[in-house]
């Protein structure tokens with residue numbers, strides 16, 4: 174049993190893959206108060222233990238898996254974990270989340286976090302239960318996809334309820350945008366975290382289900398808060414349709430990406446939205462830990478060429494990535510490609526932007542089928558997309574070029590092809606939106622310290638809960654101010670070990686935190702925990718050579734929409750002003766975005782002041 178009652182185990186598991194050493198460490202209380210858990214603890218250990226000059230594939234790089242104080246409690250969505258590492262896409266930090274059950278099971282096993290270091294001499298997987306932690310030979314898992322490894326580990330261990338997260342062929346073959354996937358369809362996806370795991374020859378981490386209570390300060394209140402959070406989350410249309418419900422509203426707002434940003438017209442959006450899929454396919458709910466808001470569903474294809482395939486209801490980003498952005502209006506094909514992307518262990522954002530760039534180049538005559546191993550890559554050619562994904566995940570033929578992501582591939586090809594690629598100069602692609610119609614997310618994507626969206630407020634229904642008026646999304650000033658003011662909230666959620674979709678009411682979240690830990694935080698104090706984490710990551714990125722000149726959109730990413738609701742509107746004339754204002758409002762140098770000493774000191778990070786590289 175745990176010897177604390179504040180929702181913490183207070184223990185870290187450290188695994189050195191080079192030596193095979195496994196040890197248990199104490200997580201100091203001061204750190205838990207400063208960072209809570211999840212992304213915060215990950216950022217702290219990343220900055221502390223990964224020195225400048227250590228590259229993503231260096232054995233000295235760390236992968237930190239962390240739950241948080243909510244992990245394994247009755248709070249809905251408290252199976253989420255955060256993964257932090259130095260990633261292979263952007264040459265800097267990532268904190269990325271996956272929902273499911275794994276985070277809860279980690280806590281039942283007696284740990285808040287795992288720190289992975291070193292590189293195994295041969296492929297292994299880590300098996301954890303509350304009585305024993307061991308490295309297991311992974312020969313039987315090599316070459317298997319992310320669903321297959323779950324099945325094999327279940328068969329080999331005889332544990333039907335074991336939770337497994339691992340890498341597919343893409344991670345084994347060091348595809349730069351490989352993910353870590355598990356719990357049948359959940360993914361930690363950003364900045365090549367699966368590629369880092371592949372470099373360490375760690376195929377998977379499996380955690381037994383050893384159910385025990387996580388002792389909390391006020392268990393009755395935790396139950397009441399959990400019920401209230403579930404009731405609140407169930408009001409969202411996501412419960413019925415998943416994030417797929419966003420397709421049509423996003424299209425109408427001009428933020429559904431269509432054919433690599435060549436147009437914003439896609440009248441077939443109603444053939445790929447959540448309503449269409451729920452009405453035309455067999456689905457059943459597949460909620461995560463303690464969640465009664467089952468936005469995740471299993472979907473079965475019952476007719477057509479993919480009949481019999483059962484996968485996860487595609488999230489919005491798969492629908493945009495494998496639908497409108499590649500000129501495909503066949504929902505069955507999207508389900509097939511979405512399932513394949515997860516199985517191979519590829520990030521759906523980077524994979525679909527890479528493929529849509531290939532298709533755009535093919536349609537413009539820049540690529541011919543000869544350049545593409547004989548594949549005709551016309552818009553909507555889903556079977557050839559399928560073939561290309563296999564090539565990418567195995568780095569075969571043209572797949573080797575594309576396995577490094579769209580920026581690096583476009584730079585290799587050069588000329589007009591480079592101008593057609595959608596990416597941030599730092600090295601990664603945006604989420605599955607057309608951010609030219611949503612400037613807050615374009616700015617956020619370029620300057621984020623987490624390698625994914627960290628501040629833009631689209632998930633929040635009421636900005637007034639944060640003291641913010643509604644934002645005019647075409648006002649450079651309002652967008653930059655809103656992003657700076659929201660910085661901290663989402664990353665605070667990522668420190669708790671909870672799903673962002675169930676934690677959408679700030680008052681309930683803070684009430685739940687008090688019930689679990691006894692910490693009675695104001696909104697500002699909570700957001701300061703998120704800001705502290707962001708500042709640590711920003712310091713880490715500057716120490717590791719972040720070039721602020723690369724925190725800008727590529728030519729196509731920053732281009733002006735030719736039609737649709739955002740027609741003729743361009744962020745580019747305002748972008749540098751917005752970036753500087755955002756930096757300044759965060760207490761960072763307005764040119765470089767480097768945290769200023771007084772900002773670090775005010776967040777209790779004075780010890781990082783000496784880590785800051787000189788401005789020259």
Ligand code: SF4
Nearest residue numbers: 250461464468672674
């Ligand atoms: S809202 Fe969705 S992702 Fe979040 S915990 Fe519930 S089912 Fe899982």
